[in-house]
Amino acid sequence: xxxxxxxxxxxxxxxxxxxxxxxxxxxxxxxxxxxxxxxxxxxxxxxxxxxxxxxxxxxxxxxxxxxxxxxxxxxxxxxxxxxxxxxxxxxxxxxxxxxxxxxxxxxxxxxxxxxxxxxxxxxxxxxxxxxxxxxxxxxxxxxxxxxxxxxxxxxxxxxxxxxxxxxxxxxxxxxxxxxxxxxxxxxxxxxxxxxxxxxxxxxxxxxxxxxxxxxxxxxxxxxxxxxxxxxxxxxxxxxxxxxxxxxxxxxxxxxxxxxxxxxxxxxxxxxxxxxxxxxxxxxxxxxxxxxxxxxxxxxxxxxxxxxxxxxxxxxxxx
Amino acid sequence: xxxxxxxxxxxxxxxxxxxxxxxxxxxxxxxxxxxxxxxxxxxxxxxxxxxxxxxxxxxxxxxxxxxxxxxxxxxxxxxxxxxxxxxxxxxxxxxxxxxxxxxxxxxxxxxxxxxxxxxxxxxxxxxxxxxxxxxxxxxxxxxxxxxxxxxxxxxxxxxxxxxxxxxxxxxxxxxxxxxxxxxxxxxxxxxxxxxxxxxxxxxxxxxxxxxxxxxxxxxxxxxxxxxxxxxxxxxxxxxxxxxxxxxxxxxxxxxxxxxxxxxxxxxxxx
Numbered sequence: 001x002x003x004x005x006x007x008x009x010x011x012x013x014x015x016x017x018x019x020x021x022x023x024x025x026x027x028x029x030x031x032x033x034x035x036x037x038x039x040x041x042x043x044x045x046x047x048x049x050x051x052x053x054x055x056x057x058x059x060x061x062x063x064x065x066x067x068x069x070x071x072x073x074x075x076x077x078x079x080x081x082x083x084x085x086x087x088x089x090x091x092x093x094x095x096x097x098x099x100x101x102x103x104x105x106x107x108x109x110x111x112x113x114x115x116x117x118x119x120x121x122x123x124x125x126x127x128x129x130x131x132x133x134x135x136x137x138x139x140x141x142x143x144x145x146x147x148x149x150x151x152x153x154x155x156x157x158x159x160x161x162x163x164x165x166x167x168x169x170x171x172x173x174x175x176x177x178x179x180x181x182x183x184x185x186x187x188x189x190x191x192x193x194x195x196x197x198x199x200x201x202x203x204x205x206x207x208x209x210x211x212x213x214x215x216x217x218x219x220x221x222x223x224x225x226x227x228x229x230x231x232x233x234x235x236x237x238x239x240x241x242x243x244x245x246x247x248x249x250x251x252x253x254x255x256x257x258x259x260x261x262x263x264x265x266x267x268x269x270x271x272x273x274x275x276x277x278x279x280x281x282x283x284x285x286x287x288x289x290x291x292x293x294x295x296x297x298x299x300x301x302x303x304x305x306x307x308x309x310x311x312x313x314x315x316x317x318x
Numbered sequence: 319x320x321x322x323x324x325x326x327x328x329x330x331x332x333x334x335x336x337x338x339x340x341x342x343x344x345x346x347x348x349x350x351x352x353x354x355x356x357x358x359x360x361x362x363x364x365x366x367x368x369x370x371x372x373x374x375x376x377x378x379x380x381x382x383x384x385x386x387x388x389x390x391x392x393x394x395x396x397x398x399x400x401x402x403x404x405x406x407x408x409x410x411x412x413x414x415x416x417x418x419x420x421x422x423x424x425x426x427x428x429x430x431x432x433x434x435x436x437x438x439x440x441x442x443x444x445x446x447x448x449x450x451x452x453x454x455x456x457x458x459x460x461x462x463x464x465x466x467x468x469x470x471x472x473x474x475x476x477x478x479x480x481x482x483x484x485x486x487x488x489x490x491x492x493x494x495x496x497x498x499x500x501x502x503x504x505x506x507x508x509x510x511x512x513x514x515x516x517x518x519x520x521x522x523x524x525x526x527x528x529x530x531x532x533x534x535x536x537x538x539x540x541x542x543x544x545x546x547x548x549x550x551x552x553x554x555x556x557x558x559x560x561x562x563x564x565x566x567x568x569x570x571x572x573x574x575x576x577x578x579x580x581x582x583x584x585x586x587x588x
Contacts, residue, residue, distance in 0.1 A: 106376055183346075
């Protein structure tokens with residue numbers, strides 16, 4: 001059992017790399033077509049993106065209609081809600097509240113609904129892949145994807161330069177926001193929270209804080225690609241801790257890969273796809289790490305179908 | 319090759335560290351200002367917290383700003399504070415002059431729905447159950463005459479303390495010895511409430527209701543709590559005027575209904 005668990009959590013990153021495939025072993029050679037023809041075959045494939053956007057818009061509109069038409073199916077907002085009577089809590093909001101209230105002693109006052117809501121949502125996103133929340137639920141992620149399109153276009157036209165930062169930044173923000181909450185006895189992040197601001201603006205009407213959202217979208221479009229989602233958002237970081245344990249993940253099969261790197265180009269967190277580069281993979285099968293939002297953009301674009309949605313550890317159980 | 323790579327990494331790391339430190343410092347300063355501006359001091363004393371709200375300092379961090387209380391309120395009295403309202407951003411408040419809490423939900427649903435108990439339901443639950451038990455004991459064998467739901471809802475709303483009403487003697491019509499005839503806030507007024515003399519389950523528009531009083535007593539007759547909260551009495555000068563008692567819950571129906579241009583009765587939050 002421990003060996004199985006070790007396998008489950010292992011990224012395989014510190015192992016010796018497999019030898020890179022020779023030209024004859026690459027998928028386009030096997031199919032007998034040119035590399036470019038092979039690579040561009042799935043450029044227009046948007047299957048998972050369309051499914052995901054539909055789910056995202058449906059859920060967010062369900063929030064809006066539940067209130068405006070009194071449907072009472074999904075009440076509240078993404079900061080805290082109730083789905084047909086069952087409470088659901090935003091985990092970072094809850095974490096800030098727990099940090100402050102364990103110091104002040106308020107923690108004992110929290111209702112059973114709060115605890116049930118927190119545990120339910122953690123179990124739900126444990127099953128559906130941790131940061132799956134980001135790409136399948138978060139309305140800011142949706143807006144950010146459009147800013148990203150503009151950003152990529154501007155970089156391609158050489159109007160702006162790509163600026164990237166260290167991915168460890170998000171841990172600093174995660175700890176920083178928690179500390180700030182404790183020091184000021186205030187849910188500081190909730191006032192800056194893109195998810196909460198956009199979600200509540202849709203449900204309860206726009207507020208001045210939407211300017212902050214617009215400012216961040218402009219920053220992402222003109223300065224640093226997906227800055228908020230990649231480096232800042234502590235909600236995403238909280239979900240990536242859950243994603244570390246989650247069985248639903250993107251599976252990579254080395255024998256189908258043609259080293260084209262199309263997947264890394266579309267990915268929100270390309271560092272998690274480190275094994276797609278020639279001579280980097282250490283195992284025949286890799287699972288994408290915890291920062292992955294399970295958005296499926298790489299699955300859509302992969303010409304060799306080397307990347308697929310899969311259940312981690314399923315082969316060990318069967 | 320190796321050396322160049324680590325140089326790039328170090329520069330990237332320093333840059334990232336600088337961004338993070340700057341951003342956290344900025345957020346910290348913002349939070350500090352926010353904190354000074356919100357906790358403890360209330361910049362808008364005419365805004366009330368919803369029923370069952372605990373002390374303001376705990377309220378500010380305990381409220382996760384989900385808006386469930388806003389959604390459940392049948393008269394939409396509760397709103398989320400926007401920037402510049404003088405309350406912590408996103409926290410719920412009631413502006414009683416626009417729409418008061420009239421208890422027409424019957425069960426303090428906003429309090430019951432709050433997941434973090436900053437609207438604390440426990441005292442209400444306890445009071446409701448105690449009242450039902452007492453009523454059952456008093457009724458003895460004749461327990462079928464007791465409607466536990468009625469007893470419970472009266473007991474629960476009576477212990478609400480959002481604030482206490484105060485009458486402005488300079489502008490109050492009763493203090494001037496004047497009556498009131500007509501629609502109290504004009505026909506365009508959006509506010510709704512359930513009048514004490516109605517049998518309806520839900521609230522109806524204040525604009526639909528016409529009053530005709532020789533001496534204005536709207537705050538007294540329309541109070542959802544009744545004679546434990548506000549009564550009419552003769553003052554030293556022989557005028558019939560309203561007097562607020564300790565049973566006032568601070569719900570603000572009197573504030574909403576007051577027909578003078580600026581309200582002559584306000585609720586001071588506790």
